[in-house]
Amino acid sequence: MAKLVKFKLDGKDVEAPEGQLVIDAADKEGVEIPRYCYHPGLGNPGVCRLCVCEVAGAPKPQMSCRTTVKEGLVVSTNSPAAKRAQAASLEFHLANHPLDCPVCDRAGECELQDYYQGYGLYKSTVREDKRHKEKRKSIGPTVVLDQERCIQCTRCTRFLDNVTKTSEMGIFGRGDRSVVDVYPGMEVDNAYSGNIVDICPVGALTDKDFRFSVRVWYLDRAPSVCTGCARGCAIEVHTNTERPWHTEGRRVARLKPRFNPEVNGWWMCDEGRYSYKSADSDTRLKASSRLGQDGAPVETSPADAAKGIAAELTRLVAERGAQGLAFVLSGTLSNEDLFAAKALIAKLGVPAANVALAPGPEQLGEADDLLRRAEKVPNLEGARALGFDTARPLTELSPDRFWGVWAVDRAVPAGWDKLPFTVWQGPNAVRFTGAARWVLAAAHCFEEDATAANFQGRLQRLRQAVPPLGDSQPDWAWFGSVLRALGGEFPHQDAASIFAALTAEEPAFRGLAFELPDEGVLLAASQPAGAAA
Amino acid sequence: MKPVLDKHRVAAVRRPEMGFKEQIYLVEVWKGLAITSRHFFVNLYRHVQKALGRAGLAGAVTTQYPEDGQVTKHRSRTRHRLLKREDGTPRCVACMLCETVCPAKCIYIKAEESPDVMIEKRAKSFSIDLGLCVFCGYCVEACPEDAIRMDSQYIQFPGSTRKDLIWDMPELMGDKPKAPSMETPKDPLSPGAE
Numbered sequence: 001m002a003k004l005v006k007f008k009l010d011g012k013d014v015e016a017p018e019g020q021l022v023i024d025a026a027d028k029e030g031v032e033i034p035r036y037c038y039h040p041g042l043g044n045p046g047v048c049r050l051c052v053c054e055v056a057g058a059p060k061p062q063m064s065c066r067t068t069v070k071e072g073l074v075v076s077t078n079s080p081a082a083k084r085a086q087a088a089s090l091e092f093h094l095a096n097h098p099l100d101c102p103v104c105d106r107a108g109e110c111e112l113q114d115y116y117q118g119y120g121l122y123k124s125t126v127r128e129d130k131r132h133k134e135k136r137k138s139i140g141p142t143v144v145l146d147q148e149r150c151i152q153c154t155r156c157t158r159f160l161d162n163v164t165k166t167s168e169m170g171i172f173g174r175g176d177r178s179v180v181d182v183y184p185g186m187e188v189d190n191a192y193s194g195n196i197v198d199i200c201p202v203g204a205l206t207d208k209d210f211r212f213s214v215r216v217w218y219l220d221r222a223p224s225v226c227t228g229c230a231r232g233c234a235i236e237v238h239t240n241t242e243r244p245w246h247t248e249g250r251r252v253a254r255l256k257p258r259f260n261p262e263v264n265g266w267w268m269c270d271e272g273r274y275s276y277k278s279a280d281s282d283t284r285l286k287a288s289s290r291l292g293q294d295g296a297p298v299e300t301s302p303a304d305a306a307k308g309i310a311a312e313l314t315r316l317v318a319e320r321g322a323q324g325l326a327f328v329l330s331g332t333l334s335n336e337d338l339f340a341a342k343a344l345i346a347k348l349g350v351p352a353a354n355v356a357l358a359p360g361p362e363q364l365g366e367a368d369d370l371l372r373r374a375e376k377v378p379n380l381e382g383a384r385a386l387g388f389d390t391a392r393p394l395t396e397l398s399p400d401r402f403w404g405v406w407a408v409d410r411a412v413p414a415g416w417d418k419l420p421f422t423v424w425q426g427p428n429a430v431r432f433t434g435a436a437r438w439v440l441a442a443a444h445c446f447e448e449d450a451t452a453a454n455f456q457g458r459l460q461r462l463r464q465a466v467p468p469l470g471d472s473q474p475d476w477a478w479f480g481s482v483l484r485a486l487g488g489e490f491p492h493q494d495a496a497s498i499f500a501a502l503t504a505e506e507p508a509f510r511g512l513a514f515e516l517p518d519e520g521v522l523l524a525a526s527q528p529a530g531a532a533a
Numbered sequence: 534m535k536p537v538l539d540k541h542r543v544a545a546v547r548r549p550e551m552g553f554k555e556q557i558y559l560v561e562v563w564k565g566l567a568i569t570s571r572h573f574f575v576n577l578y579r580h581v582q583k584a585l586g587r588a589g590l591a592g593a594v595t596t597q598y599p600e601d602g603q604v605t606k607h608r609s610r611t612r613h614r615l616l617k618r619e620d621g622t623p624r625c626v627a628c629m630l631c632e633t634v635c636p637a638k639c640i641y642i643k644a645e646e647s648p649d650v651m652i653e654k655r656a657k658s659f660s661i662d663l664g665l666c667v668f669c670g671y672c673v674e675a676c677p678e679d680a681i682r683m684d685s686q687y688i689q690f691p692g693s694t695r696k697d698l699i700w701d702m703p704e705l706m707g708d709k710p711k712a713p714s715m716e717t718p719k720d721p722l723s724p725g726a727e
Contacts, residue, residue: 102628102677103654136650212644212654215629243632245641 007073022064022075023051033077034086034115036093036153036201038065041266042162048153050093050115052085053077061085087121094124096131096176097202098148106203108216112151131176139169139181140188142270143197143205147179150204156180156196163267164370166190180204191372194273198256199266209274210254214246219253222465223518225452226255227332227445228272229365230373230380232454234260234518235268237276237446237465250280251466252446260519262458269372271365278444279466283428285441286470297439302473302481309423309438310485313348313404316421320403322349325421328394328407329357331377333475334450334462335509336498338379338386340479340490341408347488354402357383358393362411362430373455378445382453385508385523408475409442425478441472448474449495451516453523459512460520599691610670610683612690613661615705622649623706624680627656631672631681639665640672661705663690664698 002017009022009029016025021044026033036048044065052061056074061082064075076082093112101107133147157169157180168186171178182188188196197207219238226233240246240253247253255276257268278284288305289297300308317325327345329338345355359375367374384390394412399405404421405412410430416422417435424436427444447468453459468474476498480490492498499514508524554560572593579592596603605611616624627644645657672681690711692698703709 100653102630103626103652107628136646136653212627212646215633217633218629245643 005069005071007069007071007075009075010077016069018068018070020069022053022067022069022073025069026064026075026077031077032118033064034090034111034119035065036111036151037155039155039158039199039266042155042158042199045154045158048093048151049089050086050119052082052089054079054082054085083119086119090115090119091121091124091126093151094120095126095128096148097151098130100149104146104149104203105206105211105216106149106200110203111201133179134181137181138208140193142193142208142274143188144208144211145180145182146204146206147181149202150180151202152178152180153201154180155199155201156205159196159199160188160190163195164190164192169196191269191271191366191368192267192370194270195257195267207254214240214243214253218243218246220465222446222463223258224446224462224465225378225454225460226268226272226275227378227452227462228269228275228376230331230375230377230455231264231371232378232452232458232460233264233268233272233371234258234460234520235272239446239465241466250277252276252279258518260460262519263454263456263460264371267371269370271372276446278428279446280469281428283430284444284469285427285429285439285472288438288440288471290439291437302471302477305438305440306478306481306485309482312421313482314486316403317348323351323354324401324403325350325354326397326402326405327355328397328405328410328412329355329383329388330409331357331359331363331375331380331383331390332409332445333383334379334445334448334452334495335382335386335459335502336450336495337475337479338383338388339498339502339506340476340483340492342386342388343488343490344479344483344486347483347486352389353392354397355388356392356394356397357388357390360394360410375455378454379452381455381457381523382451382459385453385457386502386506407436425475427472440478441470442478443468443472443474447472449514450474451495451499451514454520457523458520459509459516459523461514461516599689603688605686605688607685609685609688610668610673611687612663612684613666613672613700613705614682614684614707615659615702616680616682617706622652623656623659623702624678625656625659626652626654626678626680627659628654628677630675630677634671634675636669636671637665637667639663656702659702659705660699662699664692664695 002019004015005018006013006015009026009031014025014029023033023035023038033051033053035051037046038044038051046063046066049063051064053064054076055062055067064077097112101113107113135146135148137145139145152171154171157171160169161167168182168188169180170183171180173179194207197205218240220241222237224235224237226235236256236258237252238254238256239251241251255273257264257266259266287299288302289299290305290308292298325348327350329341333341359377363376364374365376366372380390399415399419402419404419405416406423409426412431422436423438423440425440425442427442445462446465448462449464450462451459452462480492483490492501496514503509503512510524512521576592579590582589583592618624627642629642632640632642639662641660643657644654647653647655670683673683700711704711
């Protein structure tokens with residue numbers, strides 16, 4: 001830890017560690033300095049010259065992203081000289097920028113637009129014609145490049161050089177002829193390509209998936225957590241609910257990474273980024289059903305389904321015993337869901353050995369050393385902390401031993417569907433759904449308030465972005481309503497109340513509040529695996 | 534009950550409760566008849582004055598809309614038109630500024646890629662619900678491409694259903710005439726209707 005030194009920032013006495021960048025120290029003090037090239041995750045090449053400020057004693061304006069804090073430094077970010085230097089820099093950035101904001105997807109969240117309002121030179125002195133470069137160039141499966149709009153901040157090239165280390169892009173040419181482009185024969189097709197769109201301060205890089213679908217100022221934002229893998233990247237869910245015709249009725253328009261220094265930094269992978277479509281896909285279950293006499297599914301209300309399942313369970317458990325019932329749970333369940341499931345399993349008296357929770361083959365995938373984890377489920381650690389055995393795979397259970405199975409959000413292999421009692425619960429119809437006796441529509445992860453613990457044991461909050469579709473309800477509501485119909489105790493009506501009970505009963509969650517901080521909380525050391533559920 | 538503003542600053546206001554005087558109906562019906570009669574006799578007086586060649590205020594006139602023409606002020610804003618470029622393609626680039634600024638939320642645009650790289654973006658569909666439109670002209674002001682303008686004085690766009698008042702892109706551009714459907718909607722109770 002560097003020693004703290006005192007310096008003056010805009011006439012105010014400020015303390016910061018020696019050697020810290022002035023721009024970082026200013027950010028901490030809430031003093032906004034405009035910047036394009038500087039990104040805390042990508043370093044400070046000092047190419048945009050926009051973050052200039054006046055430093056006492058220096059003959060010329062200094063870049064705040066290249067100046068370090070030292071004792072007695074006097075920095076002014078808003079003096080007339082600093083303002084003039086910033087406006088002059090911005091004038092250069094706009095010299096060749098096409099100003100095609102009406103057709104630019106970035107309009108509304110563009111840093112060029114924002115800074116022009118705050119720091120612009122409203123009377124440009126540039127009289128020359130703008131230089132024309134290539135527009136609408138596809139540089140990969142996810143990204144479109146517009147060279148005219150680029151201001152050569154080099155954030156994208158530095159991201160590809162330093163973060164993904166794939167180096168597909170570079171700056172070519174000199175002066176006003178310089179362009180950003182992909183190297184010949186290459187395309188930006190790495191697993192993190194979507195991030196270069198997020199970090200681009202202007203509209204030079206746009207997302208093919210999002211392009212022209214909806215204007216950014218129509219979007220509502222909810223901070224949540226990606227459920228694509230065990231990393232649990234902090235994300236923002238952007239939803240378009242007021243003008244559904246733009247996204248063809250899809251409510252979730254896109255996902256953006258949210259800064260969490262402990263989990264994902266500034267980034268997220270493409271797999272997670274484009275996984276949002278499952279929330280509004282055709283496979284979403286909007287109503288629950290049971291198999292009728294003729295083998296065709298009959299739609300049922302949630303209350304009737306809970307009652308019907310409870311009646312069948314009561315009869316079968318009395319006739320054939322609770323050890324004949326298997327629970328195939330999934331790491332996609334939140335802690336609140338698992339808490340309710342645990343209560344239901346305890347009420348029925350199902351032995352812990354009948355619960356399979358290890359990720360199935362369809363829940364395993366590619367991993368790398370940047371963000372992606374092999375287990376494509378978000379809450380395995382939470383399940384472990386709640387006392388579930390997260391290592392027992394479904395293949396360890398043989399359908400011959402059982403009379404019934406309750407599967408959640410998992411593909412279940414053949415053999416299980418022949419049992420007299422089958423429940424399949426989940427947001428999207430996957431295999432087994434067609435043949436299950438009861439199909440319960442569950443809410444999608446963007447539709448519920450919940451908590452999930454990632455592979456580090458870091459507990460994060462998921463926040464509801466859109467209401468549950470149709471008759472679907474959160475998984476805990478299904479477990480809870482069946483539990484209530486069986487005569488059990490389940491007084492909770494929302495996730496906050498379940499979490500309160502969870503913190504009271506589970507040692508790993510003791511003392512936590514449902515409103516978790518943005519970066520999450522590390523769970524207390526979890527119980528040894530394999531404890532009775 | 535105090536009206537509560539939602540996030541769009543729209544409050545649901547309940548209708549006032551009816552008191553005893555309103556509920557017995559007779560008083561209110563006489564009030565209504567008095568208003569109608571007042572209008573009738575005032576207009577009758579004005580028309581008689583005019584017939585006798587005396588100066589005074591003009592009496593009310595009923596126009597047969599849309600069969601008879603109606604003259605409005607020169608500055609009136611009426612139906613919208615979408616303009617074309619010289620090569621006949623629509624000027625609209627689907628920037629959504631008119632849709633955003635529209636206080637009545639009566640403009641519905643879907644965007645797509647334009648084949649011309651210099652235009653880049655264009656409207657796949659563009660429709661205006663004139664039944665919702667308040668003819669404020671903000672869309673014309675907001676347009677950066679001069680792609681939408683409003684007529685003056687032309688108010689002959691009747692419709693017999695709400696759907697008839699939604700104009701799509703070819704109709705707004707003048708490529709397809711908007712034939713006002715003057716059929717009366719089918720009365721489900723009348724004999725012969727399905």
